[in-house]
Amino acid sequence: MAFLEIDGLRKRFGQVEILKGIDVELDKGGFLVLVGPSGCGKSTLLNTIAGLETITSGEIRVEGRTINDLHPSKRDIAMVFQSYALYPNMTVAGNISFGMEMRGVPAAERQKAIDKVAKVLQIGHLLQRKPSQLSGGQRQRVAMGRALVRDPKLFLFDEPLSNLDAKLRVDMRIEIKRLHATTGTTIVYVTHDQIEAMTLATKIAVMRDGEVQQFGTPAEIYNNPTNLFVADFMGSPAMNLIPATIGTNGNALSVVLQREAREPISLPMANAPAGLSAFQGKPIIFGVRPEALTDPEGAERNASNIATADCFIEVVEPAGSDTFAVTNLGGKGVVARLRADANIQPGTNTSLAFNLTKAVFFDPATENRIL
Amino acid sequence: MSAVATPVRQTAGGVNVKTINRIVIYGLLALFALFYLMPLFVMLVTSFKTMEEIQNGNMLALPQAPTFEPWIKAWSEVCSGLTCVGMKGYFWNSIKMVVPAVIISTLLGALNGYVLTKWRFRGATLVFGLMLFACFIPFQSVLLPMATILGSLGRFGVKLQNATGFTFGFGNPTVNLVFVHVVYGIGFTTLFFRNYYEAFPNELVKAAQIDGASFFQIFRRIMLPNSLPIIVVTVIYQFTNIWNDFLFASAYAGSGDVMPMTVALNNVVNTSTGVVEYNVNMAAAMIAALPTLLVYVLAGRYFVRGLMAGAVKG
Numbered sequence: 001m002a003f004l005e006i007d008g009l010r011k012r013f014g015q016v017e018i019l020k021g022i023d024v025e026l027d028k029g030g031f032l033v034l035v036g037p038s039g040c041g042k043s044t045l046l047n048t049i050a051g052l053e054t055i056t057s058g059e060i061r062v063e064g065r066t067i068n069d070l071h072p073s074k075r076d077i078a079m080v081f082q083s084y085a086l087y088p089n090m091t092v093a094g095n096i097s098f099g100m101e102m103r104g105v106p107a108a109e110r111q112k113a114i115d116k117v118a119k120v121l122q123i124g125h126l127l128q129r130k131p132s133q134l135s136g137g138q139r140q141r142v143a144m145g146r147a148l149v150r151d152p153k154l155f156l157f158d159e160p161l162s163n164l165d166a167k168l169r170v171d172m173r174i175e176i177k178r179l180h181a182t183t184g185t186t187i188v189y190v191t192h193d194q195i196e197a198m199t200l201a202t203k204i205a206v207m208r209d210g211e212v213q214q215f216g217t218p219a220e221i222y223n224n225p226t227n228l229f230v231a232d233f234m235g236s237p238a239m240n241l242i243p244a245t246i247g248t249n250g251n252a253l254s255v256v257l258q259r260e261a262r263e264p265i266s267l268p269m270a271n272a273p274a275g276l277s278a279f280q281g282k283p284i285i286f287g288v289r290p291e292a293l294t295d296p297e298g299a300e301r302n303a304s305n306i307a308t309a310d311c312f313i314e315v316v317e318p319a320g321s322d323t324f325a326v327t328n329l330g331g332k333g334v335v336a337r338l339r340a341d342a343n344i345q346p347g348t349n350t351s352l353a354f355n356l357t358k359a360v361f362f363d364p365a366t367e368n369r370i371l
Numbered sequence: 372m373s374a375v376a377t378p379v380r381q382t383a384g385g386v387n388v389k390t391i392n393r394i395v396i397y398g399l400l401a402l403f404a405l406f407y408l409m410p411l412f413v414m415l416v417t418s419f420k421t422m423e424e425i426q427n428g429n430m431l432a433l434p435q436a437p438t439f440e441p442w443i444k445a446w447s448e449v450c451s452g453l454t455c456v457g458m459k460g461y462f463w464n465s466i467k468m469v470v471p472a473v474i475i476s477t478l479l480g481a482l483n484g485y486v487l488t489k490w491r492f493r494g495a496t497l498v499f500g501l502m503l504f505a506c507f508i509p510f511q512s513v514l515l516p517m518a519t520i521l522g523s524l525g526r527f528g529v530k531l532q533n534a535t536g537f538t539f540g541f542g543n544p545t546v547n548l549v550f551v552h553v554v555y556g557i558g559f560t561t562l563f564f565r566n567y568y569e570a571f572p573n574e575l576v577k578a579a580q581i582d583g584a585s586f587f588q589i590f591r592r593i594m595l596p597n598s599l600p601i602i603v604v605t606v607i608y609q610f611t612n613i614w615n616d617f618l619f620a621s622a623y624a625g626s627g628d629v630m631p632m633t634v635a636l637n638n639v640v641n642t643s644t645g646v647v648e649y650n651v652n653m654a655a656a657m658i659a660a661l662p663t664l665l666v667y668v669l670a671g672r673y674f675v676r677g678l679m680a681g682a683v684k685g
Contacts (some may be wrong), residue, residue, distance in 0.1 A: 052581075070582075087578075102583040146582075
């Protein structure tokens with residue numbers, strides 16, 4: 001039995017179904033990230049866990065106890081909001097201890113708890129200030145302090161980093177990860193930023209239009225996306241999704257990529273997924289991540305299935321740590337990720353290595369993965 | 372504007388059109404300000420003059436020998452009808468009516484605004500629309516129905532007195548006026564607070580709910596402490612309206628010891644005992660106007676800010 005279990009959860013506003021049967025579970029001490037584009041229902045899902053929104057049907061359980069109908073304050077949860085939602089009229093200390101005050105915790109005990117949290121988050125010197133006198137990062141800390149002080153069973157984060165600037169966001173991301181590692185709390189975290197999802201999560205639920213598209217570990221989501229949407233959404237730069245056809249090369253299958261004004265590329269598949277043979281001569285979507293498309297010298301040594309092909313390089317983008325090269329295959333711009341010092345010139349033909357063990361295939365009609 | 376002004380400046384041959392515009396605008400503003408302040412000035416100087424000086428002198432002239440006599444007389448001796456005890460009793464009548472009416476109507480408006488924005492229920496918009504409608508009902512159309520209601524309340528008070536020996540305020544003219552002004556004011560106060568709370572972040576309420584605060588705890592600890600600008604607007608608006616009200620006051624408490632200030636002032640000015648004491652009348656009028664002035668001076672800073680906060684979201 002998992003720590004947090006969500007079973008067939010549905011939420012309807014009038015005629016519109018916002019959540020269409022969500023099934024997710026999380027073990028104690030896990031870090032679940034709900035990720036998806038805006039309007040996918042991820043914040044609504046979080047609010048239903050918090051009890052701030054009612055649900056139409058389904059069940060939410062924490063440690064086997066159904067909490068559907070409990071008041072938010074009775075669910076033993078704490079929530080960090082996108083806007084921090086600090087009470088502007090109270091000091092930092094007042095903000096942190098408000099919940100305890102409401103539950104009738106004696107003043108001395110409150111003070112002890114405040115001091116403890118202030119130490120963890122290093123906000124001791126801010127306790128007597130009002131939220132308006134704090135910087136964005138400090139407000140973020142106080143908001144987390146308010147959640148931490150409750151010592152709840154479950155932490156809920158609603159896009160907590162989206163109001164911070166890029167550098168601070170990375171710092172706070174690390175801080176949240178450290179906090180999770182040291183306190184061992186169970187966290188449900190909403191974000192639209194797939195990098196946050198990848199770096200923080202132990203489990204990711206990729207959502208679209210009120211449905212979970214895929215639920216799994218970050219590695220599963222990244223390496224084995226179940227459909228085109230997940231493949232496209234996760235990863236930066238995004239996975240190359242190239243229209244292709246399946247041909248035969250002797251006994252083996254091959255992937256045929258069309259090129260402008262040149263003969264097509266044919267990549268022989270050594271161990272093609274079983275389902276692919278049904279697509280012989282038919283169009284498919286060939287998915288390859290930029291790091292699986294590189295210069296032959298930089299290609300993974302022990303990958304079992306590497307095919308090289310001559311490609312016309314249109315644009316080269318040196319990014320410091322890597323060099324990105326853009327070529328055109330199947331009528332689409334395709335990004336290859338090369339070593340930083342790779343000798344490559346735009347406007348020339350260069351041999352690129354396709355790591356086909358990492359390649360994935362999708363049925364263009366259903367958008368599902370071909371296995 | 373500048374795109375238009377630049378070619379004009381060139382044809383005027385060096386004359387700074389902008390400066391002339393400024394002079395015209397500020398000149399007009401000063402003129403209207405003067406026009407507006409003139410009555411106040413006349414009232415003020417007249418109230419410090421002796422009758423002799425008023426009869427012989429210029430209306431606009433400053434008092435030759437300033438005296439507080441008219442103010443003292445207006446406060447404690449002037450005749451309203453047949454009773455000559457000054458304005459002080461009526462002044463307190465007004466205070467006793469205004470303070471509870473303002474507090475109650477402001478609190479109810481805040482509560483309504485809180486419910487209408489943070490605890491939306493089916494038909495909330497309709498309810499708000501109907502409450503808004505209360506702002507458009509003319510005073511006059513309320514007079515007779517309200518008189519009937521106050522009459523029944525008065526009879527209920529008599530019954531209570533017979534039964535328990537105490538009326539609990541039912542039938543008391545001051546209580547009646549408080550009731551009337553609260554009922555009439557709720558539409559406006561609700562409008563003010565609803566617009567203010569519409570822009571008030573919902574996440575604060577959600578955070579407080581998770582913190583375990585109840586409906587009224589959220590109202591008292593989160594909403595009210597962050598509503599100062601709109602509270603000031605509402606208090607100024609309600610205070611001015613209720614203090615200055617003459618129609619309800621004269622209709623429901625128009626005689627005897629219970630008259631509010633406005634009715635009493637009218638009676639003072641209309642009481643003829645030979646010579647019309649302009650200085651005393653002016654002093655009485657000033658006393659009647661002072662509390663609203665005072666409220667503006669003390670809280671006016673927030674007035675415009677609060678009006679804007681309600682109107683402009685974010």
